[in-house]
Amino acid sequence: MSGFIWVMPVRRLYYYWLFYSWLLGFKKNFRRGGCFMNKIPIFCKDKRQIWVIISYILIIAGAIGMLMPFLWMVSTSLKEINQVFIIPPKWVPEPFHWKNYKKVFELINFGRYYLNTILVTAGRMIGMFITCTLAGYAFARLKFPGRDILFFLLLTTLMLPFEVLMVPVFILMKNLHWINTYQALIIPHALGAFGGVFSVFLMKQFFLTIPRELEEAAIIDGASPFRVFWSVMLPLVKPALAAMAIFTFGSAWNDFTYPLIVTNTDNMKLLSLGIAGFKGFREGMTQWPLMMAASVMSILPMVIVFVFAQKYFIEGVKTTGMKG
Incomplete structure (x- = not known):
């Protein structure tokens, strides 16, 4: 159960990022009428566009997966020792402990x-x-x-x-x-x-x-x-x-x-x-x-x-x- 709770904020961040990239990447295509259903990209006539969508989703997911350890490293560097293993984990420490770098x-x-x-x-x-x-x-x-x-x-x-x-x-x-x-x-x-x-x-x-x-x-x-x-x-x-x-x-x-x-x-x-x-x-x-x-x-x-x-x-x- 604790592992599931730990994954929840990560999964939520992943979904937010996909939705945001979907809005940015396909807004122009919808305006041009590239799909016969303007709001659902899965019904695009051009199959190549579907593969482009899938490719972007995989690239974004991979990028997030590779960036997460670095973001967690930066987040942990600004915490106190008793805040590192709390459940559920906090990505943004409160407050920031910049003194760790001095120590x-x-x-x-x-x-x-x-x-x-x-x-x-x-x-x-x-x-x-x-x-x-x-x-x-x-x-x-x-x-x-x-x-x-x-x-x-x-x-x-x-x-x-x-x-x-x-x-x-x-x-x-x-x-x-x-x-x-x-x-x-x-x-x-x-x-x-x-x-x-x-x-x-x-x-x-x-x-x-x-x-x-x-x-x-x-x-x-x-x-x-x-x-x-x-x-x-x-x-x-x-x-x-x-x-x-x-x-x-x-x-x-x-x-x-x-x-x-x-x-x-x-x-x-x-x-x-x-x-x-x-x-x-x-x-x-x-x-x-x-x-x-x-x-x-x-x-x-x-x-x-x-x-x-x-x-x-x-x-x-x-x-x-x-x-x-």
């Missing part, structure tokens, strides 16, 4: 975690831009013995879960005396050791879509291979670079397992580890409002990056499958 910085070293995450993310992105673009260009354009076999072996590493590599990676970092250092957090990923294979594949596929005539013209003009790569090819792969940037940024920003292995001091934690510290923070009770407040602040950079780069991201992912 995050007071109770944990959140500023240090944020700085560490920014530095590690920037270092990994710069390193992967260099290594993955060069590797992708080499596999796409250069001819050398064993190229296809090497690329196939590289792709097979995608089937290895990180859990298989955890112990060897820890032993390697320990022997290098890199535990609790930025080198351990940045260099392996910057060299494409974890997650770089997909970026290499992404860049290779995009380079294959560029006509060879552009390279040949640059070579005739006296450009060296690196000059061709830097001045001719690289400016043409901006969509793929944007897609790789978003993938790398999201992976580095949300990384949890790898930092857990190579760091054990508070001043080297990343955001994911720091936020997890609120679980059982005080007297064995999870501070959900503080955890949600920290989570809201942690996802803001990802939202900003995706909003400004989504056009290139979609174009890059779409274009990489055009030629094999």
Whole structure:
């Protein structure tokens, strides 16, 4: 019964949104007489219009379903601990407890975690831009013995879960005396050791879509291979670079397992580890409002990056499958 009560406001919100979108989306069609019954869209003569209606309904329902966890996260971040699990739940807290965001910085070293995450993310992105673009260009354009076999072996590493590599990676970092250092957090990923294979594949596929005539013209003009790569090819792969940037940024920003292995001091934690510290923070009770407040602040950079780069991201992912 409690689960049914919890679902009721969500279902009501869903129905309101469908009705509102129905009014906005089909008002123009009704005025033009697109249906022989102007008030009931299900009787439209054009079957394609019915599928458009169904598609919009499914898209809106999916969007609401994906936005609900984020809205609930923001709502919980503005509540007190005793308001989190009340039945029926309240989406709009009364009053707003903005002090939760201030407490995050007071109770944990959140500023240090944020700085560490920014530095590690920037270092990994710069390193992967260099290594993955060069590797992708080499596999796409250069001819050398064993190229296809090497690329196939590289792709097979995608089937290895990180859990298989955890112990060897820890032993390697320990022997290098890199535990609790930025080198351990940045260099392996910057060299494409974890997650770089997909970026290499992404860049290779995009380079294959560029006509060879552009390279040949640059070579005739006296450009060296690196000059061709830097001045001719690289400016043409901006969509793929944007897609790789978003993938790398999201992976580095949300990384949890790898930092857990190579760091054990508070001043080297990343955001994911720091936020997890609120679980059982005080007297064995999870501070959900503080955890949600920290989570809201942690996802803001990802939202900003995706909003400004989504056009290139979609174009890059779409274009990489055009030629094999």
